[in-house]
Amino acid sequence: MAVTTVYSFLRLAAFFVFALNVSFSTAVKHEGFKTCDQSGFCKRNRAFADAVASSSTTSPYRISPESATFANGQFRATVLKTIADGLTVHLPLNVTFLKSGLARVTLDEERRRTGDIELRHGSKARKERYNESPAWALVGGLDIDFSAQLGEHGNSDVTAIRYGDNQRNEAFIRHDPFSIYFQRDGETQVTFNQRGFLNIEHWRPKVEVEVEEGVEKPVTAEDESTWWEESFGGNTDTKPKGPESVALDVSFPGYEHVFGIPEHTGPLSLRETRGGSQDAFTDPYRMYNSDVFEYELNSPMTLYGSIPFMQAHRKGSSVGILWLNAAETWVDITKKKGTKSKVDTDTHWISESGILDVFVFLGPRPEDLTKALGDLTGQTQLPQTFSIGYHQCRWNYMSDEEVKEVDAKFDRHGIPYDVIWLDLEYTDDRKYFTVDSDKFHNPAAMHAQLDERHRKLVTLIDPHIKNTANYPVVDQLKEKDLTIKNKDGVTYEGWCWPGSSHWIDCFDPKARAWWKTLFKPDFFKFSTYNTYIWNDMNEPSVFNGPETTMPKDNLHHGDWEHRDVHNINGMTFVNATYHALLDRKPGKPIRPFVLTRSFYAGSQRLGAMWTGDNLAEWGHLEASLPMILSLNIAGMPSSGADVGGFFGTPSSELLTRWFQAGAFYPFFRAHAHIDTRRREPYVAGPPYTGIMAQAIRLRYQLLPVWYTAYHEASVDNSPILRPQYYVHPEDEAGFSMDDQFYVGSTGLLSKPVTKEGAATVDVYFADDEIYYDYFDYTIYSKKGFRTVDAPLDKIPLFARGGHIIPRKDRPRRSSHLMQWDPITLVIFLGKSGDAEGTLYVDDGETFDYQSGAQIFSKFVFDGVSSTLTSQDIAPKGSLTDSYRKTMAPVRVEKVIIIGAPAHWADKKHISAEQGKEKMQPKLQFHPASGNKAAWAVVRDPKVSIAKEWKIRFA
Numbered sequence: 001m002a003v004t005t006v007y008s009f010l011r012l013a014a015f016f017v018f019a020l021n022v023s024f025s026t027a028v029k030h031e032g033f034k035t036c037d038q039s040g041f042c043k044r045n046r047a048f049a050d051a052v053a054s055s056s057t058t059s060p061y062r063i064s065p066e067s068a069t070f071a072n073g074q075f076r077a078t079v080l081k082t083i084a085d086g087l088t089v090h091l092p093l094n095v096t097f098l099k100s101g102l103a104r105v106t107l108d109e110e111r112r113r114t115g116d117i118e119l120r121h122g123s124k125a126r127k128e129r130y131n132e133s134p135a136w137a138l139v140g141g142l143d144i145d146f147s148a149q150l151g152e153h154g155n156s157d158v159t160a161i162r163y164g165d166n167q168r169n170e171a172f173i174r175h176d177p178f179s180i181y182f183q184r185d186g187e188t189q190v191t192f193n194q195r196g197f198l199n200i201e202h203w204r205p206k207v208e209v210e211v212e213e214g215v216e217k218p219v220t221a222e223d224e225s226t227w228w229e230e231s232f233g234g235n236t237d238t239k240p241k242g243p244e245s246v247a248l249d250v251s252f253p254g255y256e257h258v259f260g261i262p263e264h265t266g267p268l269s270l271r272e273t274r275g276g277s278q279d280a281f282t283d284p285y286r287m288y289n290s291d292v293f294e295y296e297l298n299s300p301m302t303l304y305g306s307i308p309f310m311q312a313h314r315k316g317s318s319v320g321i322l323w324l325n326a327a328e329t330w331v332d333i334t335k336k337k338g339t340k341s342k343v344d345t346d347t348h349w350i351s352e353s354g355i356l357d358v359f360v361f362l363g364p365r366p367e368d369l370t371k372a373l374g375d376l377t378g379q380t381q382l383p384q385t386f387s388i389g390y391h392q393c394r395w396n397y398m399s400d401e402e403v404k405e406v407d408a409k410f411d412r413h414g415i416p417y418d419v420i421w422l423d424l425e426y427t428d429d430r431k432y433f434t435v436d437s438d439k440f441h442n443p444a445a446m447h448a449q450l451d452e453r454h455r456k457l458v459t460l461i462d463p464h465i466k467n468t469a470n471y472p473v474v475d476q477l478k479e480k481d482l483t484i485k486n487k488d489g490v491t492y493e494g495w496c497w498p499g500s501s502h503w504i505d506c507f508d509p510k511a512r513a514w515w516k517t518l519f520k521p522d523f524f525k526f527s528t529y530n531t532y533i534w535n536d537m538n539e540p541s542v543f544n545g546p547e548t549t550m551p552k553d554n555l556h557h558g559d560w561e562h563r564d565v566h567n568i569n570g571m572t573f574v575n576a577t578y579h580a581l582l583d584r585k586p587g588k589p590i591r592p593f594v595l596t597r598s599f600y601a602g603s604q605r606l607g608a609m610w611t612g613d614n615l616a617e618w619g620h621l622e623a624s625l626p627m628i629l630s631l632n633i634a635g636m637p638s639s640g641a642d643v644g645g646f647f648g649t650p651s652s653e654l655l656t657r658w659f660q661a662g663a664f665y666p667f668f669r670a671h672a673h674i675d676t677r678r679r680e681p682y683v684a685g686p687p688y689t690g691i692m693a694q695a696i697r698l699r700y701q702l703l704p705v706w707y708t709a710y711h712e713a714s715v716d717n718s719p720i721l722r723p724q725y726y727v728h729p730e731d732e733a734g735f736s737m738d739d740q741f742y743v744g745s746t747g748l749l750s751k752p753v754t755k756e757g758a759a760t761v762d763v764y765f766a767d768d769e770i771y772y773d774y775f776d777y778t779i780y781s782k783k784g785f786r787t788v789d790a791p792l793d794k795i796p797l798f799a800r801g802g803h804i805i806p807r808k809d810r811p812r813r814s815s816h817l818m819q820w821d822p823i824t825l826v827i828f829l830g831k832s833g834d835a836e837g838t839l840y841v842d843d844g845e846t847f848d849y850q851s852g853a854q855i856f857s858k859f860v861f862d863g864v865s866s867t868l869t870s871q872d873i874a875p876k877g878s879l880t881d882s883y884r885k886t887m888a889p890v891r892v893e894k895v896i897i898i899g900a901p902a903h904w905a906d907k908k909h910i911s912a913e914q915g916k917e918k919m920q921p922k923l924q925f926h927p928a929s930g931n932k933a934a935w936a937v938v939r940d941p942k943v944s945i946a947k948e949w950k951i952r953f954a
């Protein structure tokens with residue numbers, strides 16, 4: 001395919017040394033990425049698990065009885081690993097019970113912790129197992145539950161500890177062999193080391209065995225071939241610390257479904273990875289942030305980011321774990337018939353290095369898990385309003401004239417958009433913070449046009465810094481010694497877009513402080529305060545590195561090996577950029593916007609992510625939905641996929657359907673590869689352009705819904721897109737569904753069309769509540785599948801009865817221009833005749849909302865009294881009053897009631913009140929017709945959104 005050929009060529013140009021290896025196919029280069037079998041520690045741990053499973057040997061780990069203590073919410077002990085007759089390895093164990101009802105289990109290795117080991121090759125890497133993941137991933141949720149107390153157990157070999165809300169939870173710590181069972185309400189939910197796969201590869205010196213010629217090498221019990229050195233694709237990992245993996249089996253008895261551990265393609269409900277069903281994968285799910293070129297669908301292969309959080313779900317219960325480890329990690333999943341249940345899910349977690357650090361969540365509701373995960377890893381950033389509008393990107397808009405032209409064309413076609421993006425080519429020779437002034441000869445005029453129309457610019461800044469003369473950024477980077485180092489402690493050099501490059505080490509606080517200086521407009525002269533940032537290639541992508549990334553024996557600040565921190569690395573870069581943007585403007589801070597490709601647990605605090613280089617194929621459109629749902633339930637809701645597909649040229653139909661789906665991605669951006677044909681929504685012509693424009697306008701109409709959903713995510717990290725199981729946790733038929741979803745808590749149910757030529761879709765309604773077609777109010781009131789019409793110009797969108805949604809119905813060119821527009825409330829009455837909803841509003845830009853400058857209203861329609869009330873549920877602060885005054889002119893201009901009772905037909909006027917003001921707005925009734933619900937409209941009730949009000953329909 002021409003497109004991918006050229007893309008390969010671009011990489012080739014940057015990476016000529018490896019030219020001969022670059023393949024010109026559309027398929028992922030499997031040979032460029034390890035399978036479990038090719039990854040020493042993964043293979044060793046699978047083999048260890050097989051050996052344990054097939055023999056009667058028990059786990060060699062036991063708690064030393066005299067070491068065990070329990071006090072102040074913490075159980076401490078030393079776990080002894082027997083390695084030979086009488087010889088043991090000491091592993092300090094800590095089980096901490098948290099106020100949130102979570103338990104945290106850590107296991108370290110005493111010899112490495114105390115530095116009582118020798119490193120090979122004169123390495124100056126740190127000797128300890130990496131234990132700083134919490135410093136990057138966690139922000140809270142660690143308060144200890146001091147009321148946790150010893151429970152009773154008939155067996156003295158077991159310590160039982162009750163903890164959590166009303167002490168519903170209980171951990172049973174078995175001493176010999178060591179294992180832990182976690183129960184809720186007397187039922188086992190999660191087990192550790194039940195299958196005996198716990199494996200902490202302890203430090204040992206390398207014993208050089210001299211082998212005489214002709215004499216066979218002595219056979220040892222363990223396969224040592226990958227302990228001391230490992231080669232792959234022409235790169236050798238020197239492994240100065242020897243084997244140091246950490247692995248554990250975690251079982252979820254009675255749970256058929258497990259979700260999470262993004263980022264992978266494939267179904268939301270994770271598949272088995274060994275044996276089992278026909279569609280089982282053969283490799284474990286892998287988490288090793290990588291630039292996977294032309295990634296394939298339906299695969300456990302790693303992608304650009306990882307969140308090691310897994311949620312298990314069964315009817316009425318959700319539980320989960322967070323495996324806090326930043327090294328390369330593999331997860332095997334198998335299912336079996338349970339003794340007491342239909343299915344038990346067993347998992348096996350394998351990380352290359354670091355301590356064992358695992359949080360156990362006992363739910364029981366899906367939202368209990370997301371909330372607890374948010375308390376630990378932080379809430380989703382409340383973004384600026386512009387960033388939830390539509391983003392227009394391509395690689396590349398080549399000049400300031402082109403930017404202005406695209407901008408103008410959007411207006412000419414009446415298509416709203418908020419942000420235009422500049423990829424790589426705006427720079428001078430791929431030197432970030434510079435600009436190609438031949439192409440961008442008058443940036444000021446470009447910025448002025450965007451500013452005038454209240455639009456923003458996003459520019460790309462990557463972590464690789466061109467290694468070239470006369471480039472102050474690289475000079476400073478080296479002079480200040482802020483680079484990632486190779487194994488010998490010398491500035492690492494590798495290849496990326498600019499050719500030879502160095503990488504900033506954002507683990508180093510000095511590097512982060514320096515990074516801030518680069519974003520000041522007097523340094524980054526091309527930028528203005530309306531320029532925001534795209535951080536790409538931060539896995540990090542290194543074209544000539546092993547598996548397209550950095551050698552594992554590279555060194556970071558604090559002398560930690562890259563191996564230990566790899567999956568966190570991308571997040572540290574975004575963190576640096578986030579703080580640079582926060583710092584760049586004097587005066588009132590403005591919320592930063594940063595898009596990242598690589599991510600880890602905690603990245604949600606810093607910005608949005610996207611799913612990287614997808615293909616303009618129907619399968620990729622379809623795959624984007626489970627991918628984004630998985631991110632949403634794993635704590636990274638601000639996510640999207642390249643609308644239209646990055647590689648290749650979508651048909652007009654595919655592009656149109658992608659816009660319709662993309663209008664429901666939390667992060668909504670079209671992007672395309674440099675070699676693809678132009679495809680801004682106005683290019684296709686009728687009827688496609690009109691239909692794409694409609695999809696984008698729907699996004700803008702629903703901006704209050706999206707912003708309110710983002711607000712919820714910023715409070716308790718709740719998913720912005722919610723899968724069926726999350727909203728209907730009792731409805732087993734929906735547990736594995738991942739092609740339809742709800743928007744926040746609004747009851748809006750979207751089922752994007754992802755099949756070529758489809759004129760209908762089968763939508764699943766999970767209960768007997770009324771569901772309305774969003775556009776024409778057709779009623780669906782029976783649980784089950786319904787085939788609904790979905791011609792090209794129709795977005796299958798439904799509203800579950802019982803919800804009230806806020807909208808802005810006046811079409812505008814950008815979100816900024818909608819700021820003062822009035823609100824329309826749409827009430828979808830439920831079976832009971834009631835409905836509820838919320839609206840969150842603030843200035844969409846600053847942090848004033850934290851001082852009370854916000855409106856948060858709860859709307860309740862009570863069917864019995866036929867009254868709609870708006871209640872103020874916002875937290876108050878010093879800016880509340882002044883903000884409310886500013887917002888006083890913003891009115892509710894319309895209330896639309898879907899499913900309005902027939903007797904309203906006779907009403908002409910109803911009553912509304914706000915404070916002392918009494919109004920008598922008109923009511924217009926539209927009777928039901930066929931299967932379409934009756935509806936009524938109240939026009940201009942003259943109530944402001946800034947204060948409480950009431951409308952009586954009785």
Ligand code: NOJ
Pocket residue numbers: 395423424460536537597612613646671672673
């Ligand atoms: C890789 C990114 O995934 C893609 O979106 C971008 O266009 C290219 N890098 C060039 O910067």
